[in-house]
Amino acid sequence: MDSDLIVQILFAAVKTGTPLLFIALGEVICEKSGVLNLGQEGMMLMGAVVGFLAAYGTGSAGLGVLAAMIMGCVMSLIFAVLVLHLGANQVATGLALTIFGTGLSAFIGSGVVGQTIQGFQPIAIPLLSDIPFIGKILFSHDILVYSSFAMTFALMFVVNKTRIGLTLKAVGENPHAANAIGIKVLRVRYLAVMFGGVMAGISGAYMSLVYTPMWVENMTAGRGWIALALVVFASWRVGRIMLGAYLFGLASIMHLVLQGLGWSISPNLLAMLPYVATVAVMVIISADKFKEKLLAPRALGKPFDPRQMA
Amino acid sequence: MIRIQARTEPSSLMKVASPLLAIVLTLIFGCILFSAIGKSPSQALHVLLIAPLADSYNIGEMFVKMGPLLLCAVGLSLCYRANMWNIGAEGQLLAGALGGSAMALYFIDSESAFALPITLLAGVASGMIWAAIPTFLKLRFNSNLILTTIMFNYIALYLLIWAVHGPLRDPQGFGFPESAMFADSTLLPTLFESSRIHLGVAFSVVSAFIAWFILSKSHLGFQIRVFGSDEPAARYAGFSSKKLSWFVMLFAGALAGLAGVSETTGPIGQLVPNVSPGYGYSAIIVAYLGRLHPLGAILAAVFMAVLYMGGDLAQIEMGIPVAVVSMFQGVLLFFLLACDFFINNRLTLSNQATN
Numbered sequence: 001m002d003s004d005l006i007v008q009i010l011f012a013a014v015k016t017g018t019p020l021l022f023i024a025l026g027e028v029i030c031e032k033s034g035v036l037n038l039g040q041e042g043m044m045l046m047g048a049v050v051g052f053l054a055a056y057g058t059g060s061a062g063l064g065v066l067a068a069m070i071m072g073c074v075m076s077l078i079f080a081v082l083v084l085h086l087g088a089n090q091v092a093t094g095l096a097l098t099i100f101g102t103g104l105s106a107f108i109g110s111g112v113v114g115q116t117i118q119g120f121q122p123i124a125i126p127l128l129s130d131i132p133f134i135g136k137i138l139f140s141h142d143i144l145v146y147s148s149f150a151m152t153f154a155l156m157f158v159v160n161k162t163r164i165g166l167t168l169k170a171v172g173e174n175p176h177a178a179n180a181i182g183i184k185v186l187r188v189r190y191l192a193v194m195f196g197g198v199m200a201g202i203s204g205a206y207m208s209l210v211y212t213p214m215w216v217e218n219m220t221a222g223r224g225w226i227a228l229a230l231v232v233f234a235s236w237r238v239g240r241i242m243l244g245a246y247l248f249g250l251a252s253i254m255h256l257v258l259q260g261l262g263w264s265i266s267p268n269l270l271a272m273l274p275y276v277a278t279v280a281v282m283v284i285i286s287a288d289k290f291k292e293k294l295l296a297p298r299a300l301g302k303p304f305d306p307r308q309m310a
Numbered sequence: 311m312i313r314i315q316a317r318t319e320p321s322s323l324m325k326v327a328s329p330l331l332a333i334v335l336t337l338i339f340g341c342i343l344f345s346a347i348g349k350s351p352s353q354a355l356h357v358l359l360i361a362p363l364a365d366s367y368n369i370g371e372m373f374v375k376m377g378p379l380l381l382c383a384v385g386l387s388l389c390y391r392a393n394m395w396n397i398g399a400e401g402q403l404l405a406g407a408l409g410g411s412a413m414a415l416y417f418i419d420s421e422s423a424f425a426l427p428i429t430l431l432a433g434v435a436s437g438m439i440w441a442a443i444p445t446f447l448k449l450r451f452n453s454n455l456i457l458t459t460i461m462f463n464y465i466a467l468y469l470l471i472w473a474v475h476g477p478l479r480d481p482q483g484f485g486f487p488e489s490a491m492f493a494d495s496t497l498l499p500t501l502f503e504s505s506r507i508h509l510g511v512a513f514s515v516v517s518a519f520i521a522w523f524i525l526s527k528s529h530l531g532f533q534i535r536v537f538g539s540d541e542p543a544a545r546y547a548g549f550s551s552k553k554l555s556w557f558v559m560l561f562a563g564a565l566a567g568l569a570g571v572s573e574t575t576g577p578i579g580q581l582v583p584n585v586s587p588g589y590g591y592s593a594i595i596v597a598y599l600g601r602l603h604p605l606g607a608i609l610a611a612v613f614m615a616v617l618y619m620g621g622d623l624a625q626i627e628m629g630i631p632v633a634v635v636s637m638f639q640g641v642l643l644f645f646l647l648a649c650d651f652f653i654n655n656r657l658t659l660s661n662q663a664t665n
Contacts, residue, residue: 038456042640078644082644082647082648086647086648086651087651087654088647088648088650088651089647091395091456092598092643092647093643093644093647095397095594095643096595096640096643096644096647097640098640099591099594099595099636099639099640099643100636100637100639100640100641100643100644101640102633102636102640103633103634103635103636103637103638103639103640104633104637104640105633106631106633106636106637107631107633107634107637110631110633217633221464222460222461222464225457225460225461228457229454229457229461232454232457266472266475266476268468268471268472268475268476269468269469269472271468272464272465272468272469275461275462275464275465275468276461276465278457278461279447279453279458279461279462279465282447282453282454282457282458282461283447283451283453286451286452286453286454287451287452287453
């Protein structure tokens with residue numbers, strides 16, 4: 001394999017990993033606050049279709065991303081009200097959000113299936129993109145990829161170095177103690193869930209505005225679910241999510257790589273690879289029960305009712 | 311001012327009323343939605359709810375759709391009662407369809423009376439295997455059941471697509487990704503003249519009663535109920551969580567597998583890529599709507615089958631995208647979860663609630 005091909009593969013892995021990075025960054029913040037939102041796939045699909053419709057209607061990809069962010073946020077609010085205010089089961093509510101989003105996105109997108117738009121164009125960053133290997137792999141993408149880099153580092157800083165990060169972790173580890181020291185637990189959780197929705201929206205927009213760029217029913221193909229596995233893979237650490245996202249991105253394009261190498265394996269069998277890889281990773285990471293208990297937010301998935309504190 | 315007050319006892323009335331209320335709210339939502347896109351709400355409701363039950367052919371088709379929904383939902387009800395979050399009914403159904411079809415194609419020239427039972431068993435076994443792998447991974451390696459079962463849904467789908475493009479493709483099928491039509495010896499008999507209601511529909515109703523019997527009359531069912539409502543108590547009583555997990559998962563896998571093989575040997579008659587329009591996912595909502603009760607699942611499955619039929623008719627008669635069904639399913643579950651809030655809480659006027 002020559003070095004040009006390797007660079008191309010890694011370039012594609014970054015591109016394929018970017019939607020996973022966005023959505024998993026949103027989910028990790030949500031989970032750190034103690035809320036498990038299984039509705040990622042639904043929010044992502046809604047972001048994808050609304051982003052596409054907005055960009056198609058206005059001709060501006062930027063407005064498309066903005067619309068997708070708002071849509072993702074609205075979707076996450078439905079989840080937040082049910083789970084945080086009405087104490088609904090987080091698993092069931094998340095599933096409902098995914099089923100709803102899958103249906104609604106197919107419904108409102110049925111008119112634009114197969115239409116194409118002018119998505120974001122790649123921008124090579126001066127100087128940085130001239131670095132051999134790295135320049136092509138990391139610095140000749142579109143603006144959303146660069147935003148995902150910035151977002152990762154910003155979140156690493158906020159989560160690990162600031163008061164906001166401490167508050168978030170306190171709420172996710174021990175909401176009762178957090179409440180006792182005056183933190184508004186539900187408010188923090190609302191914000192965390194909404195942040196997750198916004199990020200899922202961007203992630204969806206990346207799929208329909210950059211990656212393909214078009215709208216097809218169910219185009220996210222389980223990426224919302226893979227992102228949930230990615231959070232476990234990263235042991236709830238922001239920095240590791242980036243690494244994980246690109247590894248999963250690589251697994252998703254392995255079929256192209258193997259076909260490129262002239263291996264004659266059915267594309268349908270190779271299409272299973274990301275899902276098989278996800279299962280394998282889940283097994284390896286979770287096998288150590290003690291370690292997982294240590295790393296996962298302790299209040300993850302457990303409802304918190306401030307009325308019971310009085 | 312209206313305020314929310316916790317009930318001292320969960321309301322048994324709301325437990326029953328909540329699904330009905332959720333259905334009514336979903337229909338109201340539907341009317342608003344159809345008005346918003348410029349369709350007549352009364353016509354839409356007629357097509358979605360009345361037309362599927364208007365004549366005997368449509369009623370028959372409704373029952374054909376109810377079969378797989380009910381088979382999957384009955385298994386899921388037991389899983390969820392035992393806190394096993396099995397989202398994999400869809401994959402288990404597809405695995406059943408795939409395994410059963412492979413066996414049916416093996417019997418393609420056979421007239422043996424054993425061909426059909428063996429084919430059905432192959433489907434059931436495939437569904438069980440597909441449920442067993444995530445169960446093993448959870449119990450042995452502590453991996454998240456929700457995520458592994460979801461991943462196995464995708465894996466089953468691609469396996470099935472691979473099979474109809476490759477080893478199971480009809481050699482005389484002009485390259486279409488479909489298997490050959492099965493021999494009569496492996497087709498499920500229909501129960502009535504002039505309707506496609508097949509033996510699989512009867513299986514589904516029988517399975518609901520078997521599950522009800524297990525859950526409410528057997529010691530095993532007692533353990534499942536205790537485990538679901540109070541896990542520490544179940545452990546204290548010495549109930550084996552492993553044994554229960556295996557039981558509910560294999561039971562659910564078997565029923566979903568039966569649903570899959572019943573589709574291919576019943577109404578479809580061959581293996582095609584789109585065996586299931588998401589029955590395994592809809593069954594999650596059916597299970598919840600039926601209050602995780604196997605007999606409640608029968609009513610919920612009938613409602614869901616009507617909705618599926620209505621979705622098909624709405625597409626044909628009103629040009630409404632069939633995705634509307636999945637959207638309504640999501641809305642229905644939202645409303646159900648919201649209404650369930652009032653099982654443990656109630657609204658009171660604050661001037662009455664001051665003491």
